[in-house]
Amino acid sequence: MAAKAFDVDALLDSAQIIVCCGAGGVGKTTTAAALALRGAERGRKVCVLTIDPARRLAQSMGLTELDNTPRAVAEIDTSAGGSLDAMMLDMKRTFDEIVETHSDPDRAKAILSNPFYVSLSSSFAGTQEYMAMEKLGQLKAASNWDLIVVDTPPSRSALDFLDAPQRLGRFLDGRMIRMLTAPARAGGRAYLKVFTIGVKVFTDVLNKVLGGQALKDLSLFVASLETMFGGFRERADETYKLLKEGGTSFIVVAVPERDALREAAYFVERLETEHMPLAGVVLNRVHSSAASNLSVEKSLAAAEALDESGEEPLTAAVLRVHADRLAVAGRDGRRAAQFRSAHPRVGVVEVAAQSSDVHDLEGLREIGSELSNGPSASAPKIAG
Amino acid sequence: MSDFPAVKLHVVSGKGGTGKTTVAASLALALAAGGRQVLLTEVEGRQGIAQLFDTPPLPYEERRVASARGGGEVYALAIDPEQALLEYLEQFYNLRRAGSMLKKIGAIDFATTIAPGVRDVLLTGKVMEAATRERRGGGRLYDAVVMDAPPTGRIARFLNVNSEVAALARMGPVRNQADSVMKLLRSNKTAVHLVTVLEEMPVQETADGVAELRGTDLPVGAVIVNMVRDPLLPDADVASAAAGQLDTAELGRGLKAAGIEPDPAIVSALAAEATDHAGRVRLEQQERTVLHDLDRPTYELPLIPDATDLAGLYDLAERLQTAGMV
Ligand SMILES: Nc1ncnc2c1ncn2[C@@H]1O[C@H](COP(=O)(O)OP(=O)(O)OP(=O)(O)O)[C@@H](O)[C@H]1O
Ligand SMILES: Nc1ncnc2c1ncn2[C@@H]1O[C@H](COP(=O)(O)OP(=O)(O)OP(=O)(O)O)[C@@H](O)[C@H]1O
Ligand SMILES: [Mg+2]
Ligand SMILES: [Mg+2]
Numbered sequence: 001m002a003a004k005a006f007d008v009d010a011l012l013d014s015a016q017i018i019v020c021c022g023a024g025g026v027g028k029t030t031t032a033a034a035l036a037l038r039g040a041e042r043g044r045k046v047c048v049l050t051i052d053p054a055r056r057l058a059q060s061m062g063l064t065e066l067d068n069t070p071r072a073v074a075e076i077d078t079s080a081g082g083s084l085d086a087m088m089l090d091m092k093r094t095f096d097e098i099v100e101t102h103s104d105p106d107r108a109k110a111i112l113s114n115p116f117y118v119s120l121s122s123s124f125a126g127t128q129e130y131m132a133m134e135k136l137g138q139l140k141a142a143s144n145w146d147l148i149v150v151d152t153p154p155s156r157s158a159l160d161f162l163d164a165p166q167r168l169g170r171f172l173d174g175r176m177i178r179m180l181t182a183p184a185r186a187g188g189r190a191y192l193k194v195f196t197i198g199v200k201v202f203t204d205v206l207n208k209v210l211g212g213q214a215l216k217d218l219s220l221f222v223a224s225l226e227t228m229f230g231g232f233r234e235r236a237d238e239t240y241k242l243l244k245e246g247g248t249s250f251i252v253v254a255v256p257e258r259d260a261l262r263e264a265a266y267f268v269e270r271l272e273t274e275h276m277p278l279a280g281v282v283l284n285r286v287h288s289s290a291a292s293n294l295s296v297e298k299s300l301a302a303a304e305a306l307d308e309s310g311e312e313p314l315t316a317a318v319l320r321v322h323a324d325r326l327a328v329a330g331r332d333g334r335r336a337a338q339f340r341s342a343h344p345r346v347g348v349v350e351v352a353a354q355s356s357d358v359h360d361l362e363g364l365r366e367i368g369s370e371l372s373n374g375p376s377a378s379a380p381k382i383a384g
Numbered sequence: 385m386s387d388f389p390a391v392k393l394h395v396v397s398g399k400g401g402t403g404k405t406t407v408a409a410s411l412a413l414a415l416a417a418g419g420r421q422v423l424l425t426e427v428e429g430r431q432g433i434a435q436l437f438d439t440p441p442l443p444y445e446e447r448r449v450a451s452a453r454g455g456g457e458v459y460a461l462a463i464d465p466e467q468a469l470l471e472y473l474e475q476f477y478n479l480r481r482a483g484s485m486l487k488k489i490g491a492i493d494f495a496t497t498i499a500p501g502v503r504d505v506l507l508t509g510k511v512m513e514a515a516t517r518e519r520r521g522g523g524r525l526y527d528a529v530v531m532d533a534p535p536t537g538r539i540a541r542f543l544n545v546n547s548e549v550a551a552l553a554r555m556g557p558v559r560n561q562a563d564s565v566m567k568l569l570r571s572n573k574t575a576v577h578l579v580t581v582l583e584e585m586p587v588q589e590t591a592d593g594v595a596e597l598r599g600t601d602l603p604v605g606a607v608i609v610n611m612v613r614d615p616l617l618p619d620a621d622v623a624s625a626a627a628g629q630l631d632t633a634e635l636g637r638g639l640k641a642a643g644i645e646p647d648p649a650i651v652s653a654l655a656a657e658a659t660d661h662a663g664r665v666r667l668e669q670q671e672r673t674v675l676h677d678l679d680r681p682t683y684e685l686p687l688i689p690d691a692t693d694l695a696g697l698y699d700l701a702e703r704l705q706t707a708g709m710v
Contacts, residue, residue: 024400054585115551119500123541154400156430171497198489201482208477210499211556218499291653294644302642313618314631315638318654320616321661355660356667357584 006280006347008372012039016247017140017148018279021161023263024154026255027284027351029053030358030367032151033061035251036084037073037361038368039147043080047145049135051089051128051153056359061086068093070139075361085145094131095121099224107224115214116221124171126164128153133165133239140242158252158267162274165240169233249279254339256286256332261339268346280347283336287329287353288375291322296330299323350375387681387708388605391575393515393568394530395605397539397593398579399586403610405432406691407579408532409458410700414710416456417701420527423514424449424460427507428534433460436692444468446514446524450694452701459524461514465496468506476557501548505558508545508565516568536578536593543569543576544600575605580675582609582668587675594678606709607680609672611687615665617658625662630655683707 011018012035020032029050036048047070053063061073063086070085099117100108111117121127132153139148152161206215242248250271254264264281271278299319306316340348351367352375358367388394394415396408405426412424423446426433431441437449442460444467449460469492473479486492496503515529534542541548549562568574576597580590590607597604617625624630632655636646644650675682685703690696704710 055588056584115500116498118551119548120498123538124498156400198485198491201485202489202491205473205477205479205482205486206495209473209556209558210502210553211559213554214499214552217552289653289657291650291657294650294654298644302639302644306638306642309641312634312638312641314621315635315642317617317621318630318635318638318658319642321658322654324616325657325661355663359584 005349005374008035008349009042011249011279012042012044012147015147015249017136017150017242017249019150019152019243019248019250020253021152021158021250021267022253023158023260024156026253026260027282028253029151030057030364031251031253031282031284031371032149033057033086034364034367034371036086036149037076037364038371039149040082040084041077041080043082044146045083045144046147046149047085047087047139048149048151049087049089049132049139050151051132053088054357054359056357058088060360063088066090068135089128089132089135091128091131092121094135095127098134103224110220111224114221114224115217117224124168126160126168129155129161129164130168130236133236137239137242158263159270162270165236166233169236172233243276249277251279251282253282253284255284256335258335261335265339265342268343278346280349281339282371283339283348283350285353286336286350286375287325287332289322289326289329292326292329294322296323296326299326386710388575390572391605392528392573393511394528395533395539395543395574395576396530396579397533397536397576399589400535402579402581402586404535404579405436405532406697406700407608407610407685408530409433409436410697411704411710412458412530413450413452413697413701414704415528415530416452416458417705417710418454418456420456421524422456422458423526423529424458424532425463425511425514425529426532427463427511429462429464431462432532433462436697437694453698459526463507463510465503465506466492468510469496472506472509500552501545501562502552502558504542505545505549505562505565508543508569509561512565512568515573536589539576539593540596540600540602543602570601570603572603575603577605577608579608579610581611582671584667584671587671591674591678594680604680607675607678607682609675609682609684612684613687617662617665622662622665625658626666628659630658681709683709
């Protein structure tokens with residue numbers, strides 16, 4: 001097994017921004033928190049931006065409030081001179097803050113209660129990704145930290161993180177919005193005519209279907225977009241530039257399952273085409289067995305023989321546990337090997353499946369140490 | 385005997401990846417068994433049903449995807465909000481031409497994306513239409529409708545179309561539509577089932593989801609515990625194994641009896657694996673207690689090797705029937 005790993009500690013000691021991406025539920029938040037903790041205990045001033053952490057993990061980092069403010073995590077080892085601040089992203093709050101900083105109080109109030117705005121800021125697909133980027137930009141600008149570790153929102157596809165903000169930007173800068181704000185600007189003459197009629201039909205239909213108030217709300221919303229959200233797309237592009245700067249690295253998290261590995265592969269390829277720096281892939285929740293020379297077949301046959309004899313029920317059960325585990329480990333190992341051979345230039349580190357959820361600093365430290373040194377339980381010698 | 389005899393609309397939610405689509409499809413097969421007609425719908429534009437039944441992407445049209453044991457049929461519909469809006473405009477206002485023009489300039493996309501609640505009213509409205517069809521109206525009649533719904537984090541909001549739309553339209557047809565959707569959703573003809581697995585986060589989400597649904601008067605149906613693995617250790621040994629106090633002498637003796645050399649490294653490796661396993665069994669037991677306290681009918685479905693074939697879905701369907709859900 002001469003597979004290439006990547007040097008997590010070297011990365012932690014030098015990077016300025018680390019972004020953890022991956023499909024839903026693979027361990028992005030856990031990995032981000034573990035990296036941040038390790039970085040801090042190695043002496044850096046670290047801030048970790050988490051998104052919807054599991055409740056107990058959040059509590060263990062002292063994150064009891066969703067208030068968008070980084071707070072110091074007590075109980076870390078500061079002997080190397082580092083520190084750790086952690087925060088949970090409040091997507092809506094972040095959006096509201098953009099509104100508040102870009103308009104006077106009365107106007108801000110009107111926008112914040114506008115139903116179209118409320119819908120956009122709380123449930124538009126992609127808002128969370130956009131706001132994560134926005135927040136990252138703010139944290140970076142504050143210059144309080146050496147290293148910012150960013151978790152990404154749960155989404156089906158890891159690519160959403162790269163695509164969603166632009167999608168939101170496109171939508172807000174889109175034809176429809178432009179047309180509603182200033183039809184005259186919308187384009188050439190022929191276009192203009194279709195558009196003007198289109199807008200009329202649109203407002204008529206809206207009036208009929210939703211009633212007059214909705215139309216008023218919509219115009220207010222659109223007018224406010226015009227004055228304060230102008231250049232939404234540029235804003236998204238700006239923050240994305242940050243991701244291409246030196247000092248930023250991506251870590252793609254996956255578990256040894258088909259869908260998650262496929263997402264990881266897409267993501268790795270995409271980073272390559274966009275010239276975004278990939279540090280490597282974390283293969284999380286990998287099973288292994290320290291007794292791999294006792295094969296699945298032999299264990300099951302032995303368990304059956306014991307069953308027949310009616311003796312030693314405990315040993316028969318333990319043999320079945322082993323056979324089960326070895327089968328899973330074998331499958332994980334094959335999938336990991338497949339991924340490695342399909343992406344020979346990508347560094348991969350493995351983290352063992354822990355026997356329980358990761359919900360305290362001790363658990364995060366263990367993950368951090370595996371990220372740097374490989375699984376600490378016996379090396380995964382996989383049969384088959 | 386079915387635990388939900390009066391229910392016509394089964395909404396299936398749960399944390400992402402726990403098996404909503406798989407369970408919704410199995411439930412549809414179970415409901416169709418014995419000659420009934422069931423519609424399976426999806427609302428997130430992911431073509432999950434087509435993937436599961438290995439058919440080409442579903443158009444905005446009810447298509448037969450499977451026949452059930454004993455003669456029933458399952459139809460499927462992937463509801464697209466834009467199509468639903470066009471259909472709505474045409475049906476209620478005769479606005480077919482306006483509709484296609486609106487589509488061209490991007491207004492339909494705009495309305496279904498940003499107008500608060502409109503998208504959800506359209507999606508749930510279409511499901512309601514299918515669930516309440518009557519003899520003389522157009523379209524196929526169904527005995528039951530199953531919705532592969534958005535995940536737990538969004539379900540209450542998704543179903544609570546009224547409050548979203550109320551912010552936008554105090555009266556008018558969309559408001560009326562929202563009101564009648566809400567009436568069906570809050571009635572005993574609807575049940576919102578939650579799928580989970582026996583892990584901390586999904587169970588926590590299930591508990592939160594149940595509380596949120598109850599808080600908005602939406603009828604919580606069953607809890608479906610999916611991908612359950614058999615406990616392999618005898619109950620009596622779980623506690624000692626979890627504590628890492630398995631009797632290694634007994635284990636060594638047992639291995640010897642089975643013809644395996646009880647090398648100390650092997651014995652301790654096996655004991656460690658048993659400890660991990662027992663730890664998981666105990667965590668699962670704790671999660672079961674949390675689910676039990678939710679006080680809803682709860683059914684367990686095993687982890688099966690072929691959950692993506694029709695055979696696997698029939699298997700799961702049969703288990704839902706045996707367990708009494710259907
Ligand atoms: N190596 C591991 N061993 C065991 N459990 C793990 C491991 N890594 C993560 N977990 C557990 O898996 C669950 C999901 O992890 P996490 O929340 O980090 O995933 P995520 O990718 O952030 O999910 P989402 O996409 O929902 O945000 C958590 O309960 C966590 O404790
Ligand atoms: N009982 C089961 N046994 C084995 N595998 C299962 C079982 N139920 C679901 N699966 C598998 O788990 C994966 C997720 O299932 P499914 O797609 O139904 O989940 P979902 O909740 O609909 O996911 P999403 O949130 O992405 O829509 C699929 O690969 C599916 O085949
Ligand atoms: Mg997360
Ligand atoms: Mg699904």
